[in-house]
Amino acid sequence: MTSCNLFDAKRPLLIIIGTTLVLLSLSRCSLGARHLPDLEEETQPVDEQLSYHGGAVLHGDIPVSIVWYGQFKPAQKAIVVDFLLSLTSAPINATPSAAQWWAIIDKAYLSKAATVPSPNATRVILANQTDDDQYSLGKSLTLVEVFQLAAGLVPDAGSLVLVLTDPDVAVEGFCSARCGLHGSDARAGYAYAWAGNAERECPGHCAWPFAKPEYGPQDPAQALPLVPPNGDAGVDGMVVTLASMVAGAVTNPFGDGFYLGDRDAALEACTACAGKFGAGAYPGYPGKVIVDETTGGSYNAVGANGRKYLLPAILDPATSSCSTLV
Numbered sequence: 001m002t003s004c005n006l007f008d009a010k011r012p013l014l015i016i017i018g019t020t021l022v023l024l025s026l027s028r029c030s031l032g033a034r035h036l037p038d039l040e041e042e043t044q045p046v047d048e049q050l051s052y053h054g055g056a057v058l059h060g061d062i063p064v065s066i067v068w069y070g071q072f073k074p075a076q077k078a079i080v081v082d083f084l085l086s087l088t089s090a091p092i093n094a095t096p097s098a099a100q101w102w103a104i105i106d107k108a109y110l111s112k113a114a115t116v117p118s119p120n121a122t123r124v125i126l127a128n129q130t131d132d133d134q135y136s137l138g139k140s141l142t143l144v145e146v147f148q149l150a151a152g153l154v155p156d157a158g159s160l161v162l163v164l165t166d167p168d169v170a171v172e173g174f175c176s177a178r179c180g181l182h183g184s185d186a187r188a189g190y191a192y193a194w195a196g197n198a199e200r201e202c203p204g205h206c207a208w209p210f211a212k213p214e215y216g217p218q219d220p221a222q223a224l225p226l227v228p229p230n231g232d233a234g235v236d237g238m239v240v241t242l243a244s245m246v247a248g249a250v251t252n253p254f255g256d257g258f259y260l261g262d263r264d265a266a267l268e269a270c271t272a273c274a275g276k277f278g279a280g281a282y283p284g285y286p287g288k289v290i291v292d293e294t295t296g297g298s299y300n301a302v303g304a305n306g307r308k309y310l311l312p313a314i315l316d317p318a319t320s321s322c323s324t325l326v
Contacts, residue, residue: 048260050272050317052113055256058191059110060118062250063127063159067149069141070166071133076235079307080164081126083239086303088123096290096325098303101243101311108317109251109258109269122250127159140170147183150192157189160249162242165196167234175202180241182249191253193245199234207237209277209286209298209310226286229297229308236310243311244270258317269314273322276313281324286310290326300326 064084068077086098106122130153137145150161165171171194180195196206203211209226210233228236248268251258259266277300278287289298292308299308313322 049320050258050260050267050269050315052258052317053256053263055252055254056189057110057113057257058158058160058250058253059106059114059122060120060158061123061125063125063156065127065153065155065159065161066129067132067153067161067163068129069132069149069163070135070139070169072131072164072166076232077129079230079232079235080239080242081129082304082307083242083309084124084126085305086301086307086309088121094302096301098301098309098311101301101314101325104314104316104323105247105251105269108314113251113257128153135169139168141165142172143181146171146181146194147185147192150194151185151188155185155188155190155192159190160246161190161192162246163192163194164238164242165194167197167200169196170201171196174198175205179206180245182245182253184249184253184255186254191249193242193249195238195241195245197234197238199232199237203233203237206241207233210237213284226289226298226310227291227296229292229295229299229310231295231297239309240312243309244274247312247314260315267315270312272315273313276322276324277310278324278326281313281322287324288326300324 066080083098087102088099102124103121110122111118132149137149141149146163149163153161155161174196175198179198180193182191182193184191198206202214204214210228211225225233230236247270251269252266255263255266259268260272261267275281275283276287278289281287289300289310290308291298297308299310301309301311303309311325313324315321316323
């Protein structure tokens with residue numbers, strides 16, 4: 001299996017579990033971000049155009065459930081939960097904000113694909129959380145087992161399940177081929193996403209830019225990695241991956257929504273702009289972001305409870321340009 005490149009594409013994989021057809025969208029490394037009309041836009045366009053292929057998206061009120069697989073500290077859970085709450089609960093007048101990031105996805109993607117127009121914005125609703133701190137399936141998971149963990153919650157149609165694994169869990173292809181993935185049970189009508197904590201196994205791959213890259217482009221001007229905004233490189237890196245996977249899961253849950261390129265090697269809302277977080281980004285350099293004067297943490301979005309996050313760029317389908325919040 002090839003090494004993980006921070007700028008690789010995603011590859012969907014169809015598998016059959018029993019009588020259920022499951023779509024796994026395997027992201028080799030997920031990074032991303034995007035803009036509202038008044039936010040700064042990168043001038044370098046993507047070569048091809050991301051388009052809508054007629055399939056369903058997740059919209060309206062999206063119930064989101066979390067499976068915490070492994071040992072997570074309360075402070076680590078709070079970082080992730082606050083990120084989700086930030087998307088639609090945090091005041092959008094905090095600029096730049098995670099709510100603005102989500103509003104871009106809603107306006108540019110979800111509202112345009114809705115069969116019945118709604119005056120209300122799509123909202124993320126935190127439904128429930130489940131702890132599997134005893135590693136019920138062991139500490140080495142296949143992609144099928146990741147799906148089984150999500151399916152074990154018996155999700156409703158239109159919902160999204162997040163499976164998060166701690167640093168002691170090895171997931172098939174983690175680090176060597178992917179940092180996260182999203183998939184779906186098309187028959188049941190729900191989507192799921194997985195992200196792993198790369199703190200110990202491959203921080204230079206899946207916790208970049210909070211760790212020095214182990215290979216590939218390395219900008220001399222950025223000799224040191226960015227300081228994680230919440231003081232936890234593993235979890236802050238997980239949020240970067242998770243944000244990209246959530247964007248893909250809601251805009252292309254069943255493989256026939258919004259994507260760019262061939263369906264079997266598709267790029268999505270954030271993966272089409274991998275590695276970009278601020279103005280002037282290029283391979284190996286995340287771009288100019290905001291630095292907290294007190295903690296030194298780097299961020300581009302303010303979230304719930306005053307938390308700060310580094311969120312990936314989002315591709316604007318109208319302009320085929322990658323846009324960032326800063």
